[in-house]
Amino acid sequence: MRRLKRFADLSMTLGLGLLILAAWELAVRVFAIPAIIVPAPTAVLGALRDGILSGELLTHLWVTLAEVLLGFAFGAAFGLVCGVMIGLFTLLENLVYPYIVAFQTVPKVAIAPIIVIWFGYGMASKVVITATIAFFPVLANTIVGLRAAPRDQVELMVAFTASRWQVFRLVRWPQALPFIFVGLEVAMVLAVIGAIVGEFVGSQAGLGYLILQRDFNLDMAGVFAILLLLSALGIGLHALMMALQRRVVFWVDHRGDRVVGA
Amino acid sequence: MNDKVPVAAPPLIRATGLNKTYATQDGQQIIALSDIDFEIAPGSFVTVVGPSGCGKSTLLKIMAGILPGGTGTLNMSGRPISGPSRNVGVVFQAPVLLPWRTALENVLVPIEIQRRGRTAHIDKARGLLRMVGLDGFEDKYPGELSGGMQQRVGIARALIHDPDLLLMDEPFGALDAMTRESMNLELLRIWTGSGKTVMLVTHSIPEAVFLADRVIVMSPRPGRITEIIDVDLPRPRRLSMMSTAPFGELTDTIRRHFGALGALDS
Numbered sequence: 001m002r003r004l005k006r007f008a009d010l011s012m013t014l015g016l017g018l019l020i021l022a023a024w025e026l027a028v029r030v031f032a033i034p035a036i037i038v039p040a041p042t043a044v045l046g047a048l049r050d051g052i053l054s055g056e057l058l059t060h061l062w063v064t065l066a067e068v069l070l071g072f073a074f075g076a077a078f079g080l081v082c083g084v085m086i087g088l089f090t091l092l093e094n095l096v097y098p099y100i101v102a103f104q105t106v107p108k109v110a111i112a113p114i115i116v117i118w119f120g121y122g123m124a125s126k127v128v129i130t131a132t133i134a135f136f137p138v139l140a141n142t143i144v145g146l147r148a149a150p151r152d153q154v155e156l157m158v159a160f161t162a163s164r165w166q167v168f169r170l171v172r173w174p175q176a177l178p179f180i181f182v183g184l185e186v187a188m189v190l191a192v193i194g195a196i197v198g199e200f201v202g203s204q205a206g207l208g209y210l211i212l213q214r215d216f217n218l219d220m221a222g223v224f225a226i227l228l229l230l231s232a233l234g235i236g237l238h239a240l241m242m243a244l245q246r247r248v249v250f251w252v253d254h255r256g257d258r259v260v261g262a
Numbered sequence: 263m264n265d266k267v268p269v270a271a272p273p274l275i276r277a278t279g280l281n282k283t284y285a286t287q288d289g290q291q292i293i294a295l296s297d298i299d300f301e302i303a304p305g306s307f308v309t310v311v312g313p314s315g316c317g318k319s320t321l322l323k324i325m326a327g328i329l330p331g332g333t334g335t336l337n338m339s340g341r342p343i344s345g346p347s348r349n350v351g352v353v354f355q356a357p358v359l360l361p362w363r364t365a366l367e368n369v370l371v372p373i374e375i376q377r378r379g380r381t382a383h384i385d386k387a388r389g390l391l392r393m394v395g396l397d398g399f400e401d402k403y404p405g406e407l408s409g410g411m412q413q414r415v416g417i418a419r420a421l422i423h424d425p426d427l428l429l430m431d432e433p434f435g436a437l438d439a440m441t442r443e444s445m446n447l448e449l450l451r452i453w454t455g456s457g458k459t460v461m462l463v464t465h466s467i468p469e470a471v472f473l474a475d476r477v478i479v480m481s482p483r484p485g486r487i488t489e490i491i492d493v494d495l496p497r498p499r500r501l502s503m504m505s506t507a508p509f510g511e512l513t514d515t516i517r518r519h520f521g522a523l524g525a526l527d528s
Binding site for chain 2: 150162166170174253
């Protein structure tokens with residue numbers, strides 16, 4: 001019964017997508033819209049197929065994927081370490097957190113050109129930009145998460161003679177995990193944006209670089225094909241995070257029973 | 263020093279002139295406990311009863327060593343309580359289980375904290391879960407257990423490191439009346455012959471009388487002891503005793519202390 005309902009939901013979602021695509025295709029053909037303004041879905045699919053078969057799209061995809069994953073890894077790891085330090089030592093929070101917030105209010109896009117000058121046109125500058133963007137959501141959620149432990153849980157551990165470190169390991173850290181995963185999820189999506197922005201500012205490879213190149217050649221179908229690939233990349237990485245989250249913080253009910261009337 | 267009163271066994275707990283004040287957010291000084299004196303004999307079952315705000319939970323937390331003690335003396339086995347002790351087990355009103363650990367793993371938490379050897383205690387943890395009626399639920403997560411079952415896990419956890427003193431803060435307060443009565447009976451069964459000393463805080467007068475050898479009656483603002491009543495009802499206690507005349511006299515005596523305050527909130 002539940003499986004049947006899921007199937008019905010899925011086919012409805014897919015049906016809506018197909019309907020929109022059909023309307024789009026029809027509109028482009030009926031109104032004879034030039035391909036350099038809006039390409040037809042069939043043209044986009046064609047460009048995607050050609051790009052994949054020639055290997056051009058995949059070559060650039062690997063570059064962007066590497067930037068995303070490396071930048072995410074560095075940014076998230078740094079955010080996690082800083083978050084744990086700040087979450088555990090109040091003194092540190094008063095000392096450095098205002099500066100971190102100040103740094104966060106500077107748009108990363110605005111400092112991207114500086115980073116490219118410092119780290120060059122290669123992959124390094126993109127990894128750095130991506131890392132600075134992925135850093136903050138992980139940091140902020142780690143700090144909040146480490147404070148989320150219910151007071152009586154901490155009190156009970158202390159009553160059983162737990163040390164500060166044991167309270168952290170037994171209660172604070174596991175309680176923080178659901179929050180940290182929210183941060184990681186946001187960071188992963190932002191990481192893709194970071195890598196593309198970095199490539200826009202200055203690069204020799206990657207899907208962002210390819211978008212600019214095809215834009216210059218007025219190859220709209222080609223640009224749309226890359227967007228499709230990017231969104232697939234984003235969905236894939238997001239799904240990966242969700243799967244990891246379900247495994248690690250299994251005790252949180254992700255589905256939740258829907259409240260009647262809510 | 264010059265202890266002139268000859269007692270059979272020295273008390274496990276002795277509080278003398280215990281005071282505790284704390285400051286509220288707006289800087290006001292609140293007297294939580296005022297001039298508290300009592301003794302708890304080893305192996306006895308003592309209940310503390312009083313309305314909300316009488317400081318009974320504060321008293322329990324000071325005894326558990328998780329709140330600083332204020333002025334006066336509070337000794338356990340002759341030594342002042344200055345922090346949490348490995349010799350104490352604690353149960354709160356909420357079960358406070360770790361949701362990412364199974365029932366068995368939750369019971370083993372004090373063992374891990376006190377580094378007493380996890381593998382050596384697994385059989386004991388299983389035994390305790392069996393004793394509290396959770397045979398077959400060892401590998402369930404707290405989310406899969408009812409409130410009463412979770413509280414049983416909490417009791418097993420408080421006993422795993424074999425403490426001399428068990429401190430319970432309204433352990434059955436969140437349970438329905440019927441579950442509560444059967445949990446009371448179970449608690450007495452667990453305690454009988456264990457040699458352990460229990461101090462249980464409650465705001466139910468019948469529960470306080472039913473369980474205890476001695477009831478400490480407290481009143482609020484400031485939290486102080488109004489009377490200490492010895493309960494001489496025979497053991498083992500049965501639920502049918504609750505409708506007998508001696509039981510009624512005891513609860514009436516306690517209830518009279520709260521007459522001026524209106525009803526006790528239960």
